[in-house]
Amino acid sequence: MFPRRRPLSPSVVELDGPFRHQLVHTRGIRLHAAVAGRPQDPLVVLLHSAFGGWFEYRRVIAPLAARGFHVAAVDARGYGLSDKPPSTAGDDLRTAAGDIAGLIRALGHERAIVVGADSGGTVAWALAANYPDMVAGLVSVSAAHPVDLRRAIAARPWYHVRTMARPGLPLLGTAAYRRHLLASTAPEFRHSPECAEELHLRLQSARISNARPGMLRANRLLTASVSARWLHTTVAAPTLLLQPPLPMWRHLARRSLRRISGDVAVRHVARTRDLPHVENPSAFVETVAEFADNADNADNHA
Numbered sequence: 001m002f003p004r005r006r007p008l009s010p011s012v013v014e015l016d017g018p019f020r021h022q023l024v025h026t027r028g029i030r031l032h033a034a035v036a037g038r039p040q041d042p043l044v045v046l047l048h049s050a051f052g053g054w055f056e057y058r059r060v061i062a063p064l065a066a067r068g069f070h071v072a073a074v075d076a077r078g079y080g081l082s083d084k085p086p087s088t089a090g091d092d093l094r095t096a097a098g099d100i101a102g103l104i105r106a107l108g109h110e111r112a113i114v115v116g117a118d119s120g121g122t123v124a125w126a127l128a129a130n131y132p133d134m135v136a137g138l139v140s141v142s143a144a145h146p147v148d149l150r151r152a153i154a155a156r157p158w159y160h161v162r163t164m165a166r167p168g169l170p171l172l173g174t175a176a177y178r179r180h181l182l183a184s185t186a187p188e189f190r191h192s193p194e195c196a197e198e199l200h201l202r203l204q205s206a207r208i209s210n211a212r213p214g215m216l217r218a219n220r221l222l223t224a225s226v227s228a229r230w231l232h233t234t235v236a237a238p239t240l241l242l243q244p245p246l247p248m249w250r251h252l253a254r255r256s257l258r259r260i261s262g263d264v265a266v267r268h269v270a271r272t273r274d275l276p277h278v279e280n281p282s283a284f285v286e287t288v289a290e291f292a293d294n295a296d297n298a299d300n301h302a
Contacts, residue, residue, distance in 0.1 A: 005207065007207060007208065007209035007210075008204060008207045008208050008209065009208070009209070010032075010080055010081045010208050010209075011081075012204045012205070012207075012208065013053055013054070013055050013075075013080045013081065013201060013204065013205050013208070014081060015034075015055060015058060017034070017058055017061070017062070018036060018061070018062035018065075019034040019035060019036040019058075019061045019062060019065075019071075019073075020034070020035055020036070021033075021034055021035075021081065022034075022035045022072075023081070024072075024103050024106045024107060025106060026099060026102030026103050026105070026106045027098060027099055027102045029077060029082070029083040029085060029099070030082065030083045031074055031075065031076075031077065031082045031083070031099060031103055032054065032074070032075040032080055032081035032082045033054065033072040033073060033074045033075070033103070033107075034054050034055075034057070034058070034061055034072070034073045035061075035070075035071065035072045035073075035107075036061045036062050036064075036065035036070075036071050037064070037065030037068075037069050037070040037071050038065075038070060039070055039107070039108055040070070041065075041068055041069050041070040042068070042069055042070065042111075042112075042113065042136070042292065042296045043069070043070045043071075043072065043104065043107060043109040043111070043112040043113070044064055044069045044070070044071045044072070044112065044113045044114075044115060044288070044292055045072050045074060045100060045103070045104065045112045045113070045114050045115065046060070046061070046071065046072065046073040046074065046115050046116075046120075046277075047074060047076070047100065047114065047115065047116035047117065047120030047121070047123055047124055048073070048074070048075070048076065048079070048117060048118075048120045049117045049118030049119055049120055049275070050118055050119040050166070050215060050218040050219045050221075050222070051118075051177065051180060051181075051202055051206075051215065052117075052118075052198075052201075052202055052205070053075055053079050053080040053201070053202075053205045054073040054074060054075045054079075054080055054081075055073075055080075055201050055205070056073075056117065056198075056275070056277060056278055057073040057277055058073070059277075059278075059281035060277055060281045060284055060285050060288075061073050063281070063282070063285040063289075064285055064288065064289060064292075067285070067289040067292075067293075068293075069113075069289070069292060070107070070109070072103070072107060074100070074103060076096065076099070076120070076123070076214065076218060077095070077096065077099055077214060078210075078211060078213060078214020078215070078217065078218075079205065079208075079211060079214050079215070079218075080205060080208065080211075084209075084210040084211065084213075084214060087213050087217065092221075092224060093122065093123070093126050093146065093221055093224040093226060093230075094126075094226075094227075094230075096122075096123045096126070096221060097123055097126040097127045097130060097131065100114070100123060100124075100127050101127060101131050101134055104134055110133075110134065111133070111134055111135065111136040111299065112134065112135065112136060113135075113136055113137040113138075113139065113288075113291075113292045113295055113296070114127055114128060114135050114137070114138055114139070115139040115141065115277075115288060116138075116139070116140060116141060116143055117141035117142060117143060117274075117275065117277065118141070118142060118143055118222075118274070119143075119218040119219065119221045119222055120141075120143070121140045121141055121142065121143020121144070122143055122144070122145070122146050122149075122221045122222055122224070123221065124138055124139070124140060124143070125138070125140060125143065125144065125145040125146075125235070125259075126145070126146075126226075126230070128235045128237050128239070129145065129230070129233035129234060129235050129259070130230055130233055132235075132236050132237065135235075135237045136237060136238075136295050136296060136299045137237050137238045137239070137240070137291065137292060137295030137296075137299075138235055138237050138238070138239045138240070139239075139240045139242060139288055139291060139292075140239065140240070140241050140242065140243075140256070141242045141243075141274075141275075141276065141277065142184075142242065142243050142244070142249070142273075142274040142275070144252050144255070144256050145256065145259055146221065146222060146223050146224045146225075146226065147226060147231060148252065148255040148256055148259060149163070149222060149223055149252065150223045151255060152251060152252045152255055153223065155251075156248075156251055159247060159248035159251060160248065162180075162183060163222065163223075166180075166219050166222070174203060177199065177202055177203055177206070178199055181195065181198065181199050181202065182195075184273060184274040184275055185272070185273050185274070185275055185278070185279050186271055186272050186273045186279055188271050188279075189271075189272070189278075189279040189280075194278070198278055234259050234260065234261045235259060235260045235261065235262060236261050236262045237262055237295070238262050238263045238264070238291070238294070238295045238298060239260050239262060239263070239264045239265075240264075240265050240266075240267060240287075240288075240291045241253055241256060241264065241265070241266045241267070242267055242268070242269060242276055242284075242287065243266065243268065243274075244268055244272070244273045244274065245268050253266055263298075265291070267287060269283045269284055269287055270283055271283075272284075
């Protein structure tokens with residue numbers, strides 16, 4: 001367990017950088033986003049993993065903006081500088097996807113390229129499948145639609161031992177967070193100063209007052225149940241699956257590909273595992289910017 005310490009202020013993740021912090025009012029709450037770029041440029045929304053926050057993307061926000069995008073790295077409901085309303089029965093995937101749909105509109109856009117890692121990827125899949133008019137492109141970073149992940153676990157559970165053990169991790173201590181980060185990243189990154197910095201930010205974020213319930217909810221989203229109407233929805237937007245070349249992800253990709261009715265590519269960012277935006281930011285930016293340019297051009301000519 002985490003040592004008994006006084007909860008931290010959300011300001012511990014209000015980092016300085018080539019971006020501005022903005023509170024976006026949507027659906028009765030305020031979502032925090034670190035924003036860069038011109039509002040008239042195509043929007044790229046970055047959704048973080050269950051154990052992180054907007055800060056996962058701190059090294060890619062400005063470079064993506066420099067490539068001609070309006071970029072928003074978002075703290076999900078319950079995380080970081082975003083509002084932390086009490087948990088209710090409505091805190092499900094529909095609510096999470098609706099939050100991001102509202103945020104896109106509140107930022108002055110009708111559509112966005114949506115990039116999601118881990119549980120943020122789950123939300124991105126739900127958004128692309130159920131709000132198709134709002135998603136110009138989907139980048140799934142080591143993620144899947146929750147129905148597909150649940151079925152993949154049932155078919156080959158030995159590939160998903162870490163996933164099945166995750167729900168209680170937010171209640172555990174520093175050592176558990178360290179093990180999870182190291183297991184999610186490539187060897188080259190594990191011994192870098194950036195790895196130590198990322199672990200520190202994750203631990204600080206977990207100690208923000210009232211943040212733990214949001215983290216528990218985000219973990220449950222990975223295999224969330226969905227309504228019958230959402231069960232078989234497909235993704236028509238151009239899609240990029242960023243994932244490591246491992247048996248678990250190859251098996252899961254076969255299910256993901258059946259859910260995509262639009263153009264799709266499967267890529268791996270060199271020298272990374274599950275968190276390419278953290279492990280190799282420059283290569284991640286190049287990969288996402290190329291995809292986003294193509295998706296935006298296709299959208300403009302549709």
